[in-house]
Amino acid sequence: MLKIGDKKLINAWAFYDWANSVYSLVISTAIFPIYYAGLTSSEGFANAEGKISFLGTLWTPTTLYNYALAFSFLVVAFISPMLSGIADYSGNKKKFLKGFCLLGSLSVMCLFFFTGKETLWVGIVFTILASIGFWGSIVFYNAYLPEVAHPEQQDNVSAKGFMLGYAGAILLLLLCLVIIETEVFGFYDKQFGSQLSFVLVGLWWLGFAQVTYAKLPDSEKSKLPKDNYFVKGIKEFKKVAKELFAYQELKLFLISFFLLSIGVQTIILMAGIFGTILGLETLNLIATILLVQFVGILGAFLFSRLSNKIGNIKTLKITIAIWGLVCFIGFNLTKDTPNIEMYFYILGALIGLVMGAIQSLARSTYSKMLPKTEDNASYFSFFDVTEKIALVVGMVTFGVLNSMISIQSSVLALAVFFLASFITISRIKKTKYVK
Template identity: 65%
Template sequence: MLKIGDKKLINAWAFYDWANSVYSLVISTAVFPLYYSAVTEGETVTFLGMEWDHPDSLYSYALSFSFLVVAFISPILSGIADYTGSKKKFMKFFCFLGSLSVMSLYFFDGLDTVWIGIVFTILASIGFWASLVFYNAYLPEVAHPEQQDKASAKGFIFGYIGSIILLIINLILIQKPDWFGIDSGMASRISFVMVGLWWLSFAQITFKRLPNDMYNKKPEEDYIWKGFKELKIVAKEIANYPTLKKFLIAFFLLSVGVQTIILLATIFGSTELGLATIDLIITVLLIQVVAILGAFLFSRLSGKKGNFYALKLTIVIWMVVCFCAFLLHKELPNVSLYFYSLGAVLGLVLGAIQSLTRSTYSKLLPETEDHATYFSFYDVTEKIAIVLGTAVYGVLYAITDSMQWSVLCLAFFFLAALLILSTLKKTKYVR
């Protein structure tokens, strides 16, 4: 078994980002939402015996439901995983659930099968986000604290590169289906299968080398009840660590802004700015490419100036992004070029903030064997932030009839996070 800090172990762990990030880019952002909208546009769909005049709202409700499910089950399952030493088994289960559910989206081929699209969207989302709880929890078990910024950044860099490669392949398939003797609908459905196969296949590299039960836990029979007790213990410990508790609050606030912008950036571009699909796809690819650079540069910056300094700098830039987006409107000359530029800036801090928050949280943890349980609180914080962020965005859009004000409002969440981070005391590994 490879020891903590071994480069082969860190690379194997980081490679799970390469495997699963194709889901977040192709399924969550670029291809599936466009395919779903094309199939259901202007139609009334039936799901669970109810008619939906706005199918896009049904899709958003499905995603919100999946986030709530993960927020509910991940602390319970992580407590059991820590008590029984079975993080790897849970991670494998949710990886299989997510990847097989993505492949099942192939059978969503029209209005009669919308239920397949919705059901497997929910299951794929649960599989993806739940597997990340256990994946993230491995970070302090594969890398020493001084290695964790670079290890976390390496994971995101792998993820961005892998997802860009597969997205380009999928776009060629979808844009030029006649080259392959199929139509564009079939091309999109084949891309869903490709995502699932990519995720499942490359994940085996990670599973082969990740340690299983590294603390040699020997659980008693009532492991479910013991798992609940493990969860309760960790909750009390978090409450007794002021820096960790405040960091989670700051992470919640900045996640409201970050995750809402990630989920709704393309909708803002199409609805508010009237941009064409090709402009949105170019922007998505640009964000991914620049995010590679951002993750790399800010991991080096955190090594020199400290995690808190690097995080605060990214938050300031996020606030600038919100303000600039507020100033954009469809009558603006060359608005697409401004949107590309904003996407490049967003990409720079997207890779940075995702990798830094993960490694900073990991380095703030006390000496413990309950890494999955601790990271479940991190995950729940993010999921609740997503639900709140999208709700705030939607309410403000309904009131003002403008997404610009919704985006500007997100800057206040970043500001609150910045203020809280400014009060945190430095620790042995985080400064």
């Protein structure tokens, strides 16, 4: 069994980012949303008003897709605290990680069968299940960080995971684009090429996850009480909740993380739609997405090193300030802005610089602030639930302001959340490992 801090253990843990990040890029951001939008807007799919029928109700395609994702986030927010409590009580985090990974990867592959109006239910149901699988696995994956790296290693180790994730996602996205847009593999059919891409994502995710499973420690307890797992899981979660809110710095950090996540996650999910409204072509959007990923590798590396020199809190404040700048630039962009493509590329580069950095540092900072405990899954479930609730709040805020005023006002409103996060994180006092 590999000991904490061992390079082989660290590399194996970080490799799960390589495995799962293809879902974030190909399914959540790039190919599937474009495939879904193209299919649902095709002739014969939507009615004359551009609406589609699902569960006996008419929806605009974008609204149905957004609600499906929001539902998946709420499911994860509801079940992960209970499951993490059970995982800590029984010591079987790896089983939960494997289970959610299997659910997510198989669901992504099932999107292959979403081919038209008759199979809309396939697209929606497996979009929800894939999202639950991805975000559910992340809870238990993140919970391993304190068990694979010492506190002084965790910034760099967390960044390493994100860097590997960006690299793997870029590689598979480029392969998928070749399959979709060219005849290199002996055929040229954009729809079938997209369907094959979904299968490749699932196989990549499930296949490379085996590298992580092989090295992560099995911490399942040899002697388990015969009490009800569910009841004990709830009790475990309540115990951790009481402990967590007794730590003032942890409580402040979670509040700050909630506020910054409203902005970060909403921008990540809505950037493509924002670009479409600004009139950008699909090719420019894909190019911007790739730019974000490439710059994200550099950003995660640079900011992890900066945190080693000036501390996590100061480094996080810098990234939050840059996110605020992104909001102000986005607010000033309209469809009539000259050279809009160039401005959008600049926006993409700024987002890439701080996207991986802020997520990586938030994960490692939270990990370093935790008390010495065996309840890591329960503690990280709070981290995950905070992010999911923030995402729902962000999407609702963005949607309401967009419908009532404009999409630019929605972008500007996100700057308010970043400002509040900056003020909150400034109140955190230095600890042994977080400065």
